[in-house]
């Protein structure tokens with residue numbers, strides 16, 4: 001229904017606290033009134049002075065909105081005259097208004113990639129803000145922000161003197177190659193390392209470069225859903241491999257998969273370590289150039305009970321293994337840096353693809369991180385977090401066994417930042433998770449990480465991000481829910 005002049009200001013609702021400025025809000029609300037036909041073609045709007053008075057905003061705000069809508073073809077505005085609406089209902093002068101409304105009502109046809117992605121249930125949703133005992137996080141409160149800020153500042157100040165360098169900064173590649181060789185047993189030269197915004201970016205890049213729709217990909221079941229989603233989206237047939245005491249199992253000789261994704265150092269989510277015998281089995285059966293192994297060492301920095309087992313990548317003599325890492329767990333999740341060690345024969349193609357997709361991390365951050373590592377701050381932080389997370393793991397295990405031992409069977413991981421507690425009775429971990437969330441404790445249902453029909457029911461509980469007092473409070477809440 002058309003709107004009377006007096007009603008125009010009544011229909012405008014500007015929110016001063018809104019992040020969008022007043023002028024932008026006014027522009028979009030007037031545009032919506034015209035598009036809906038409520039301000040009809042030929043209709044004169046109030047003068048900018050009048051509308052500014054009615055709305056209690058500055059005249060500049062209204063003038064901006066009128067000029068913007070005139071530029072878009074909705075109004076004709078000339079100096080000293082009230083602006084006039086120039087389009088009818090959903091029509092805009094160039095027809096784009098109608099086109100936009102057709103797009104809104106038509107069912108969009110997405111690419112096969114996006115359509116497949118929409119069928120996966122990843123990324124999983126969590127409620128904001130972070131609550132105990134959400135898995136997957138280290139404690140951002142313990143991160144040495146002052147030291148990091150100094151590295152960032154120095155990196156920014158030096159930027160003017162730096163040459164426009166390679167997208168994967170040499171200093172960081174070298175620092176990482178040294179760290180990975182000495183701490184994780186990874187055998188790689190610096191130029192095999194791509195610096196990316198996340199481990200997830202590494203998986204998407206691998207899928208983009210290697211997967212042809214229909215290719216067979218093996219993943220762990222239960223496993224990390226971000227990996228299955230990345231490979232499924234590129235059209236792979238993803239098969240989940242069950243786990244036994246030695247880790248991921250192999251399918252007896254069938255079609256060789258194109259790719260095998262695994263978390264051998266600390267299986268996600270169970271925390272199991274893949275045995276040396278199983279690692280060798282996978283390597284022996286993966287024909288160079290035919291089957292690629294992707295080793296995701298997402299939280300391999302944290303080990304508590306014994307020395308860490310070296311990466312599987314270091315056992316491979318034929319360049320078949322990609323090694324993926326992230327700083328999300330070792331530093332903070334919002335640092336947004338991960339890396340990919342690429343087999344030598346594929347480096348050139350991966351670098352081209354990295355540039356093409358634009359998976360490039362800021363060189364300021366890369367240089368700052370190179371300094372943070374070279375000056376020993378990274379290792380010092382890891383050492384401190386290892387002690388802290390170790391104590392937190394023990395505190396959680398102890399509390400769960402003491403207060404919830406009748407309902408939960410805890411699997412104590414030798415490392416990492418989370419653990420699995422299986423339900424001893426009752427079958428629905430999803431119902432338990434719902435009850436716990438309502439009571440203020442966030443966990444993840446083990447069954448939600450299954451690829452095929454879930455056989456395991458349990459809770460994935462994070463311990464690294466929470467102080468012992470917070471863990472104790474969460475355990476008390478949990479005990480009241482079961």
Ligand SMILES: Cc1ncc(COP(=O)(O)O)c(C=O)c1O
Pocket residue numbers: 136197198199200201224226263268296298325326327328333337338
């Ligand atoms: C097994 C595994 N790989 C990769 C990632 C993703 O790391 P990023 O945040 O760097 O994408 C996660 C995050 O939870 C993970 O659990």
